[in-house]
Amino acid sequence: MKVRFFIIVLLFTCFYSPIINPCSIVAFIGNVLCKVRLLTKELPRLEYRGYDSAGFACHDVVTNDIVVLKKPGKLDVLKELALKSPCDGYAAIGHTRWATHGGATEVNAHPHVSEDGKLVLVHNGVIENHYQIKQQLIKQGVQFRSETDTEVMTQLLAKCIEKAGDLKKGVLACVKQLKGACSCVALHKDFPDMLIVVRQRSPLCIGLAKDGMHVASDFLAFADKTDTVFFMPESSIAFVKAESINAFDYDGNALPIELKQVHLQPSAYEKLDHDHFMLKEIYEQRVAIERTVAYYNSLGDDLWDLLGLTKEQVENLKSMNLFGCGTSWHAARIGQFFFESIADLPTAVHLASEFRYMKFFAPKNSLFVAISQSGETADTLELIRYFKEQDAHVITLTNSPMSSMVRETDGHLLLKAGPEIAVASTKAFSTQLTGLYWLAHRIALQKGLIDELEMRQAEHDLCYAAQVLEKTIEQYKIDIISDAAYYAQFQRIMYLGRHVSYPFALEGALKLKEISYIFAQGYPAGELKHGSIALIDEHTPIVLFSHQDPIIYQKLISNAQEVKARKGHLVSFVFEGQDELIALSDKVYIIPRVAPLLEPLAMTGVMQFFAYQIALVLGRDIDKPRNLAKAVTVE
Ligand code: F6R
Numbered sequence: 001m002k003v004r005f006f007i008i009v010l011l012f013t014c015f016y017s018p019i020i021n022p023c024s025i026v027a028f029i030g031n032v033l034c035k036v037r038l039l040t041k042e043l044p045r046l047e048y049r050g051y052d053s054a055g056f057a058c059h060d061v062v063t064n065d066i067v068v069l070k071k072p073g074k075l076d077v078l079k080e081l082a083l084k085s086p087c088d089g090y091a092a093i094g095h096t097r098w099a100t101h102g103g104a105t106e107v108n109a110h111p112h113v114s115e116d117g118k119l120v121l122v123h124n125g126v127i128e129n130h131y132q133i134k135q136q137l138i139k140q141g142v143q144f145r146s147e148t149d150t151e152v153m154t155q156l157l158a159k160c161i162e163k164a165g166d167l168k169k170g171v172l173a174c175v176k177q178l179k180g181a182c183s184c185v186a187l188h189k190d191f192p193d194m195l196i197v198v199r200q201r202s203p204l205c206i207g208l209a210k211d212g213m214h215v216a217s218d219f220l221a222f223a224d225k226t227d228t229v230f231f232m233p234e235s236s237i238a239f240v241k242a243e244s245i246n247a248f249d250y251d252g253n254a255l256p257i258e259l260k261q262v263h264l265q266p267s268a269y270e271k272l273d274h275d276h277f278m279l280k281e282i283y284e285q286r287v288a289i290e291r292t293v294a295y296y297n298s299l300g301d302d303l304w305d306l307l308g309l310t311k312e313q314v315e316n317l318k319s320m321n322l323f324g325c326g327t328s329w330h331a332a333r334i335g336q337f338f339f340e341s342i343a344d345l346p347t348a349v350h351l352a353s354e355f356r357y358m359k360f361f362a363p364k365n366s367l368f369v370a371i372s373q374s375g376e377t378a379d380t381l382e383l384i385r386y387f388k389e390q391d392a393h394v395i396t397l398t399n400s401p402m403s404s405m406v407r408e409t410d411g412h413l414l415l416k417a418g419p420e421i422a423v424a425s426t427k428a429f430s431t432q433l434t435g436l437y438w439l440a441h442r443i444a445l446q447k448g449l450i451d452e453l454e455m456r457q458a459e460h461d462l463c464y465a466a467q468v469l470e471k472t473i474e475q476y477k478i479d480i481i482s483d484a485a486y487y488a489q490f491q492r493i494m495y496l497g498r499h500v501s502y503p504f505a506l507e508g509a510l511k512l513k514e515i516s517y518i519f520a521q522g523y524p525a526g527e528l529k530h531g532s533i534a535l536i537d538e539h540t541p542i543v544l545f546s547h548q549d550p551i552i553y554q555k556l557i558s559n560a561q562e563v564k565a566r567k568g569h570l571v572s573f574v575f576e577g578q579d580e581l582i583a584l585s586d587k588v589y590i591i592p593r594v595a596p597l598l599e600p601l602a603m604t605g606v607m608q609f610f611a612y613q614i615a616l617v618l619g620r621d622i623d624k625p626r627n628l629a630k631a632v633t634v635e
Contacts, residue, residue: 030212048096058089102147114158124180310410333503335436373428375403
């Protein structure tokens with residue numbers, strides 16, 4: 001292919017992790033008809049991002065017009081319709097939606113079409129000032145069909161292009177009026193050889209392949225076609241033709257097309273022989289943990305540059321602040337024990353979605369760590385901005401090297417989990433625990449609290465816990481599969497733990513409820529007697545996560561007895577030699593002993609596999625549970 005644009009080739013090889021926002025965009029312009037590929041290969045790879053409705057549009061080669069097809073529901077519904085339709089084109093756009101403004105209906109599905117029928121657009125993000133713009137457009141006589149913010153952008157863009165009489169000027173006039181996340185790709189009747197692309201907040205990248213240009217929210221979509229990618233910079237627009245990209249900033253200045261080489265094995269984004277991505281990702285954890293440890297070990301003193309810290313700053317650290325949402329918050333809660341026990345640092349944990357309503361007392365010499373698989377979660381991003389306004393030093397522990405969090409923080413430490421496709425977080429959680437445990441030791445080493453030998457021992461302990469995580473799944477696989485139908489009949493299940501096993505119980509309960517829809521509650525075991533014990537009867541199984549510490553273990557035995565005295569069915573995750581708890585339990589999973597504090601990591605595999613099998617018995621859509629999206633970019 002002849003490439004006619006200015007190229008700065010920046011070679012870089014990374015283990016790519018997806019950048020994730022609800023909703024996905026794919027688009028193509030090139031020298032082959034692309035409907036089948038977009039609908040059967042590229043959109044399915046990104047459907048985990050949002051799956052309330054799906055849509056497709058192309059410059060149809062038969063009618064010489066833009067054809068739009070869209071349907072509420074999963075992508076398969078659209079696929080059936082679109083593959084029967086004779087339409088096809090050399091330029092097309094596709095979308096899957098996670099509803100924000102307006103329900104999951106056909107009229108609200110993307111693509112949206114401008115009133116004059118010329119512009120057809122798919123969007124990823126939330127336009128914050130859509131209401132004001134809509135009112136202005138209504139005053140100008142524009143009639144709206146849907147309840148979406150995306151239609152507002154579509155109508156505005158069409159008007160701006162018409163008014164400017166010039167494509168570039170029109171697009172720039174439009175984007176300057178929009179606030180929020182408004183990344184989009186559009187087809188325009190008057191420019192059939194071109195895709196109009198805007199990147200604002202939500203990520204978009206363009207792959208240069210032999211057959212043409214592939215545009216997507218995530219490189220995963222076209223990873224089998226090319227590894228040469230232009231990641232559009234923040235606040236940029238591009239006009240993409242089959243053989244050229246012209247990109248500009250919002251002042252209209254031409255941007256260099258910096259190409260990156262991104263290598264991703266097909267095994268990273270295919271299910272292979274697993275029934276679900278979640279199962280594949282559960283099984284990938286040992287390798288992901290080992291890869292993460294090996295990467296950290298290779299960093300040497302470069303670590304501090306990555307974190308934006310000097311050695312003196314690390315030595316003077318007085319406290320830690322960890323924050324995130326959902327599973328990442330659970331990892332933070334467990335991480336608190338690491339930093340306090342290993343690095344002697346008082347550690348506060350904040351739930352990002354709640355913190356902004358609380359008073360903040362900015363501590364001096366504190367390190368703030370935003371924990372996030374996607375690096376795009378809106379609540380966590382907002383808290384990063386809030387802490388940064390207070391001059392805090394904020395870093396992110398994330399799986400997504402190209403994410404907003406990496407861009408907006410003072411430093412980052414990457415997880416090497418690889419793409420996590422299933423909506424329920426599995427290997428991101430275990431690598432987050434790995435990252436936090438390792439960092440606590442590395443800071444302790446820098447502060448002179450531990451020596452090199454202890455540091456290496458910590459790395460060894462992490463890899464050993466990863467082996468236990470994997471081996472115990474194999475050991476209990478048959479048992480869990482055969483017991484799953486029994487547990488699937490219950491309406492509610494309680495998860496209990498103490499010390500590190502309490503936040504782990506929160507994670508266990510979240511895993512079960514999000515994929516099985518069984519009500520599950522994580523609870524501190526010691527709090528049971530203060531009220532929740534009223535719920536215990538033969539209809540409420542209790543999952544208890546034990547602890548190796550003899551004192552905590554004794555207390556957990558008392559809690560187990562309280563449960564048994566009330567006819568509760570007890571499922572215990574115990575450590576080798578904990579015979580008293582084994583004797584009390586109706587079902588046990590015996591876990592080999594690991595380093596203190598790595599108990600949650602060792603129990604993670606069986607905990608996740610247990611939830612997975614119950615959801616499987618119930619016939620749930622495990623990789624794409626109802627109402628969810630992979631990352632939540634709305635507050
Ligand atoms: C649960 C899950 C969510 C995420 C949460 C934060 O399995 O995946 O609870 O952990 O939405 O997402 P990230 O880590 O991307 O910030």
